[in-house]
Amino acid sequence: MRFLGFALVLLLPLSAQAADPVDYRKDVKPVLQERCYACHGALAQKAKLRVDSGANLLKGKVIIPGKPDDSELILRVSAENEAQRMPPEGHALKPEQIAKLKAWIEQGAKVPADDAPEPDPLAHWAFRAPVKDARPRLAANENPIDHFVQAKWKELGLKPVAPAEQRVLLRRVYLDLIGLPPTAEQTEAFVKDAAPDAYEKVVDALLASPQYGERWGRHFLDIWRYSDWWGLGAELRNSQRHIWHWRDWTIENFNADLSYAEMIRQMLAADELYPTDEKKLRATGYLARSYFLFNRTSWLDEVVEHSGKGFLGLTFNCCKCHDHKYDPIKQTDYYQFRAIFEPYQLRTDLIPGEPDATKAGIPRAFDCNLDVKTPFHIRGDERNPDKDRAVLPDLPKFLKPDGLKVTPVKLPPEAYQPLRRPEIAMTYRVAVETKIVAARANLAKSEATHAGRFVLVRLALIAPHHRAVAVLAAEIAALEDAFADPTKAPLALRGAVKSAESNVESAASKSRPYPETSTGRRSSLANWISDAKNPLTARVAVNHLWLRHFGKPLVANVFEFGRKGSSPTHPELLDWLAVEFAEKKWSLKHLHKLMVTSNVYRLSSSSANAEASARIDPENRALWRMNSTRLDANAIRDSLLHLAGELDTTMSGPPVLAAAQEASRRRSMYFFHSHNDHNKLLDIFDNANVLECYRRSESIVPQQALALWNSRLAQTMAAKINDRLHAKLKDADDAKFVTAAFETVLGTSPTKDELATCLESLAELRAALKAVAEPEQGKRTRLQLVQALINHNDFVTVR
């Protein structure tokens, strides 16, 4: 409507370069698309105007071919008055862009014959249900992945490279599935196994090993933003204590192959779906992670943003301040989505045997404020809520036309009065009784010690012990009262400790009883996300898996499946896998196996002698070879320990604190890791950023070289690997040693050139160390070889 408010505006004196013919497709359409389509295209038609095609521009009467100076489009984009200028947000168009628009109109506003308006946003591929392509006629035992990838090769005239050498393949699949390389013995056994299903057996064994859950659980904890707590000094400001229970839940359930849909349900709503199942309640650590002491809006912004990006590949965060510029998500939808989470707060449920929730407990979500209103922040400014607007929980219309159906959930009493759980009552009882036994013993001791003294003195001396016993007796009485009527239990005896509500915790909110019902909002959301009919969930998950198996995703931006994102490189394949995933009960292991047993996965990553394919598809989008990837920080450290025979495979439990990490031999995922606390070594290799980590960075910086040469860990592990090799090959010649060292550290045998180079270096080193006596000399010489191999590019690379 602003557009129709006419005002003649002085034109900037722009030189319309009428002489140069303007290409609509190159110079006009992209500018309009970038700056105008969001409001005047398929998504919105403000002032009933669309500018997304030549025909629409004419229909809207904003251009008059041949008369740029009379065309509303030009008047508007070049208006000096900000109130008149289009676009209203951001910078004005650049003078050269305006000049092109003018010249184009001057030259008759010609458009190509096939010029078409923007397609309907709802027709966007990712917003429509995936379809399993009926066409593929799979040969017997043909992997559908191969079928689709081959089709692409054929289309582009690509010739795939040869399969990877067996040793390379084995190291690849080990690191991929369990985050640890095979030992030399495992490699030998595989190379010697002539059975046709030798590889499949390995895959099955790896998927069944507990290290699988650690490896893939950690991948998803990246996406779900796992972080231990942090704050300022001892003050907790972010995440929660004991959040590692959620980490353990993740590992256990990856190992158990719990359906991905069910994982989502438990993380978002276990407190409504399984209100008394403490094992499942650990899953809501996902919601506890985003806790922020100081600002509830920041807290929920993160939940909204990352639930959108992580589960759905939607960027809700783009519409906090205004309607989404690319997708049919309104600003209202942002706050409606937030409203789903609005009632939830956190509490730490006691663990039987430990009455102090700071020492142990399970941080979990629960609906605390059932009627709390969700604000609508005008232009996203929390200081400026729209007081007249009621925001109710809902989902964007285009995804859920019939709206989110919410049914409140009645909770069992043990859920909202955990003191009713006998094991929790017992925990309190045992704690006090232990104390009272000790106090009585002290009293008896005191009485005995002072037995011979004058009565008044004696009474004075034992009085404190009497008082201690009395205090504890009163505590027991209070406990008995609380057991008799848990509704009246004092805060300290509730069996669960509430985390302070962001910004608004008051005496009243602190002591309010836990509600007897839950709103049902989150379980409703969880059921919708995990519904096989949801067009996004399975595709997003498949893409994450594909990225980690193949080194590149099918959809380039793993958290952006909206219209701003890229199209999949293999759309039919993505859809096929997404449907298959849901059909096979959302089994991740099923998908893993499909992927790693495909022929594509087993290709070599070398592009030697493949110039023709490299020319056609230099980025390997069509997967005519495997991608090389850099190992992530966890796998680098874990591999070092593993090859040295030092890895402590203890699973689960509280994280290893910073001070103990240097000496610890546990897997890296068990290290305390938060925004403030990072392990130095892991950090250098781009450890997960706890704020957002949909993909790890793969930087290559000199500090990595220094860390692998100079860190105590790398040096010590190199020495241990050397020791182990020496134990077997002390008397063997250098050539044998070099071969064994290669096979141990890199998983492959050396080439002739590599062997020669190593032998030459060893000879030089030996000469330099001639003053050192044997056997020390030989060992030190060979140690440098082992260290050089740890610093080999292919140690930190999966080929």
Place this chain on the structure above:
Amino acid sequence: MDRRNFFGFSGVALAAMLHRDGYCADAKWAPPDGKPHHAPKAKSVIWLFMNGGVSHMETFDPKPALTKFAGKTIKESPVPDAQDPEKLALARVTVINDANGQQRNKLYPLQVGFKKYGKSGIEVSDWLPHTGSCIDDIALIRSMWTTDDNHGAQTQFHTGRHMLDGEYPTLGAWVHYGLGSLNDNLPQFVSMGNREYWNIKDGHYLGPAHDAVPIRVDPANPLDYGKPEVPVTTAEQKAGFELSGKLNKLREKEYPGDAALDARIKSYELAFKMQKSLPELLDFGKETEETKKLYGIDRNETKAFGMQLLASRRLVERGVRFIQIQHGAGGAGVWDAHGGLKANHTRNCLAVDQPIGGLLKDLKRTGLLKDTIVVFCTEFGRTPGTQGSDGRDHHIYGFSVWMAGGGLKGGIVHGATDEIGFHAVEDRHYVTDVHATILHQLGLDSRKLEIPGRKRLDIDHGSAIKEIIA
């Protein structure tokens, strides 16, 4: 291409990262080529950040009215409306508690005297005589403001964003990203001293390749993993280094055109050079006693900071782009004088003053000052009103920073706070104006550095403070 050494490669790494995430549909975008956008006036930056919040009134912005009206409320002062709610609206509160971030309305007298220095006659606190003696080389800005009234303002001063907005690249990361390297043997963006409250990262969405490399002024242990933690002879290690280099090169045959392999080979070459050059750089054996004295290295009170500043000069000599020094460990920053302001600032001024004076003089006499910008800054000022009996609270509405060298004017004061030092009232500047000024002098246009998918706002870019540019 040659000047785009390995650290320059990190720009390419970012391009690869954006590309892999599908951001580069905009084919026009390319990573910076390491060349400035316009003729630069400066090559390097020494950034001195005082953790905790320096009192502007007791350092560079004297307010005799505070003494005159000591004990009176702000309502009774010459600026009675200073605390009107609309004047306080820019604050974005993160931490609500009684200990800090409160309005203090009873005026606290100045705790120190001031003297005029130099030809310019600018007044500087008696706690800062050495800085005062360099005042004719300094452009003093007395009209800064920020919005986070807690120490998240430390991050804000470096990124331009309030901590509730999330994590953004710091100024040093932008410089590193935009300009890359002048020296192949040293990291181009280094950090010394403790970061108390803010995140230890700099690159954020520009990538970890643009994080500052933390170094220590200790030739025996200058950086993490800077030398073998388990002793090994140089000859042995060198042989190992060379072997891995040769083996990596041999793999090029099987993996032709593998950019990661090439980058790794280069990273090892640079690592080896760094390992050699850093100890040499931090060995002050060849510096004269006079120079060491100039920086205060001969006195316990000034030694630690003095060594960092002498190291900075040596880094600048070798072409390092951005040296970020944080002064003051402990709490949320050692300058955070909620109580005992006089003792606190006496001690801290003493620790930094002579080294800073020494640095400015040394840079000047060696001719380096004309290419080097020295910045003295802090997250916010302190309240004109008293906290407790003898402290000042955080204050975001007006505070002082200064810059020197690198084509900036000396001996000038720009901007002013009101009579009691409460609000910046003349030529007000948000923190990003400092960034913009520095980038401008380095020849960079922050708008040209913007990357796809990361739209920046006008306030993120700020505007160069033209009045202090020579």
